[in-house]
Amino acid sequence: MQFPYAAAIIIMLSIFTVLLINVSVNFRRSIKSDIQRGIRNKEFYAYYQPIVNSKNGHWLGAELLVRWLHPKHGVISPAEFIHTAESTGLINTITLQLLERAAYEKTQIQAENNDLYISINVTASMIINSRYVTELICIISKYPSLQHNVVFEFTERETFSPTELVELKLGMQRLREVGIKWALDDFGTGYAGLSTLQSLRFDILKIDRTFVASSVTDAVTHSILDNIAEMGHTLHCTMVAEGVETAEQAEYVDDLGIEASQGYFYAKPMPFDDYLSGICKPASASHSEAVETNTTTAHQQAIK
Template sequence: MVARATLDGVWDWDLSTDTVYYSPRWQYIAGLHESELSSTLKHWLDRVHSEDRPIVERELKTHLEGGSSRFRSEHRLRHGDGSWRWVVVRGLAQRSKASGPGRMAGSMMDVTNDKTSDPLTGLPNRLLLHDKLERLIQRAQREHAWNFAVLFIDVDHYKQINDRFGHLVGDVTLKAIAERLQMAIAGTRSSTESIVARFAGDEFVVLADGVESAAQAEAIAKRIHTALSHPILCGAEELSISVSIGIAMAKPELTSPESFLQHSDLAMYCAKSNGRGSYVTFDPSMQVETLARLELEADLRKALARNELRVFYQPQMNLRTKDLIGCEALIRWQHPTRGLLAPGEFVGVAEEMGIIASLDLWVMETACQQVKEWRAVPDARALTVSVNVSAQHLLQKDLKEAVKAVLNRHGLPPSALCLELTETVLMENLDAGNQLMQELRAIGVGLHMDDFGSGYSSFRQLSELPFDTLKIDRSFIERIAVNGQSRKVVDAISSMAHTMGLKVVGEGIEDRSQAELLASMDCDIGQGYFFAKPLDARSFYTKYLRKKGMHRSFAVSHGDQAVA
C-alpha cells in the first residue's frame, strides 16, 4: 500500500529512537538533498506551514493514541526552493499491547497542482471530492440518514501499460476509463451529490448517494466491472482492463472524508490482494491484515540493502543418464523476525510494489556468479542455471542489455543461463514478450516455458515462440503414477514438444515411480523433491560437486539442508 504510485515518497519512523527514513522520492518532493536532511520527525514538522502544523500534530497524536485507524493529513510543506507545496501524507502506526506504538510508516504525495477539475479526464478531482463528501456527512448527521457509499477504484497493471506503450497510451486509457465509469453510475445517481472523481494517478473514487445497503453498493461495483470488461482501443492497440474496488458504507462513526477514504482505500487494497478485478466491502478486521502487509512492504524495501535475500538451487537431472545437468535458482528471504520465507510469502507483494524486476535481476546476478564458480569443477563445466522472469521484468525494454551485462561481468557464455517464463505471464504479454524473447534467443540464452498446461496457451502459439525447453506443470506430474489420463496427457505433451524440437522437463517429481514413468516417455529432464528440495549454495556444492562427480542415482536423500 505504501507508495503504490510512483509519485509517492516513503517515510518510516522508528519511535523508539525518533529516527525517520526518508526515501529518495520523498526527498525529491520536499526539494531536499540527503545532506540537508536530519533523520528526525521534528525536521519534517519544522517544514510544515505554521497554520497547518497544529492540525498535523493533533492528527498525528490522535493516531498514535489509537484514535484513528490510519493517519492522513493534507497540509503545506516548505519546499527546498522556499515555495510552499500542498502534500497528502498517509501513515499507519504499528502498536503492541505492552508498549504502544513503536513504529509508523507511510507515504507522501505532492498535490500542489490539483484544482477542482482534473485536467486529463475532466472529472472532479480530490479536492472537490473532499468537499462533496463533507457535505454528505453533514447531511447524514443532520438527517440521521446514512445512505451513501464510497467506492475506491484502482486500475490493475496500469504501470505495465505505461511501461509497454508509453504515457500517451496510458493517458488515453485513463480518459477512456473515466468515461466508462461515468456511464456505469449514470443510472444509479439519485442526487447531484453522486460523482466520479479522479483521486490520483490511476485511482478513481465513486461517491454514490442514495445507497441503502452493501448489496446496492456491490451492484454498482459489478456495473463498473461490466463497463470495463470490453477492451479499450488506443490506436492500433487493444487493451484489456480490470480494476480493484474497495467499498466503504456510510456509518455514524465515520465523521470525516478522510475516514471514508481510508476505509475504502483499505478495502480496495484487500480486493487487489485477493485477486485483481474484484471488489471488497470494508470490514474492521482488514486493519490487522493491512498493518502486517504494511510492515512487510517496509521490510522488503530494505531487504536487499540488509543482505537478507538468499538464492537456493534445485537440481535438474537428465532422466536417461541420471546426471546433474543444471539447476533452478529460487529466491528466499531470511527475514529478521519471521525466519526463512518462501517466494509465495513475498513475491506477490514485490510485484504490487513494483520492485519485482529488481529482485529478478538480483537473483540472476547472484546465480550467475555462483554457477561461474561451480563450473570450475571439471565435471560441471556445462552446468546451467535457470532464473524466473516476472511479467513486469518481461516488459522492460532493457532486459536484453541487462542479461548481457550480467553474463559479461561473470564471464559466462549465454548458453549457461536459461530464463523461465510462466505460461500465464507470457499469454498476458504475448506480443511484447515474443519480440524480447527473439532478441534473447539470438544472443544464445536458453528460454524455458514454465508450468505448461496450467494456462490457456496452445501448441500453435508455442510453435511461434523461440522456446527451446518446455516444463510440464506439476499438476500433471503428480497424478501420472495413478491416473491413466494424466499419463496420456504428459506423453502427448512430451511427444509433441519433441516434434517441435523442444526439450521437456517434468517438474514436481516426488517419487521414483514418477521419475521412471517420465523417463519411459522420453521426458528429458526431471526436477522435484525426489531428487532434492531447493538447497543453499553450500549444500548444493557438497551434495553434487565436491568429490562426488556429477552422476546421481534415483535415490532420495533426507539429510539435506533445504527448504520447500
C-alpha cells in the same frame, strides 16, 4: 422488534470488516517496506534444486529458487513474500540481484563442471519491458559466466495481448543474442496455443507437476501426459518433468522420452554450498546404478 438487534449486528460486522481491511492494508504496507529494506541489504538469495538426466539421475543443472534471509525471522520461503514482491514490482529488483549473485556462484560451478546450467525465473511482463531487458543484458554482458548455460523461464499461466506478444518476442530475441535460452514453466496448465509456442520458440518445456503426480494412478492424466510429451517432441523442445517424487513416476517419465526431471525423488532445493559439494554425485544413486553413467543427453545439447 428485531430491527435494533439486526442493526446492531450489521454495525458490528461493518466495523469488523473495516478493521480487517485496515489491518490487511497495513500488513501489506509493512511487508512491502520490509522487502525494500531487504533489497537494500541484499538479503535475497537462491536455493538450488537440481535438474537431472531422467535416465541416470546425473545432474544437468539447477533451478534457482528465491529465499529471503531475514535478520529476525531467518530463512523465509517465497510463499510468504512473493505475491507482494510481484504486485509491487519489487520482484524486478530482486531478480536483478539474484542474477548478479548467480554470476559469482556460476563461476564456482564452472570450476567443477562446465556443462551444468542454471535456470532463473522471470515473468513475461519483465521481458515485455524493453528497459528492464536492457538492465538484464547489462548484467549478462558484465559477467562472462552468464553468457552461456543460462536459462530464463516464465510460466504459461501468464496471458498477454497480441501487441504484448510481439514485444515479448523482441525481448526474448534480444536476450538470445547474449546467450540466454528459454524455458516455459507449468507447461500444460496455461493458455498458450500451439501457434504461440511455435512463435516464441522455447528451448525447454517444463511439464507441470500436476500431470506427473497423478499420471501413475489416473488413466486420464496418464493420457494427457502422453499427449503433452508428444507435443513437446513435435515442437522440437527438450522437456523437463517437474514434481517427480517416486521411483514409479521417475520410470514412467523416462519411458515417455522426457529427457530431464526435477523433484524430491532426486533432490530438494538446497543452499548453494550444498549444491556445489554435490555436483559430482548423481542426484539419486538408486535410480542411476542400473543405467550407463556416461549418457550425453539432448537436454545438455539444447542449452549449449
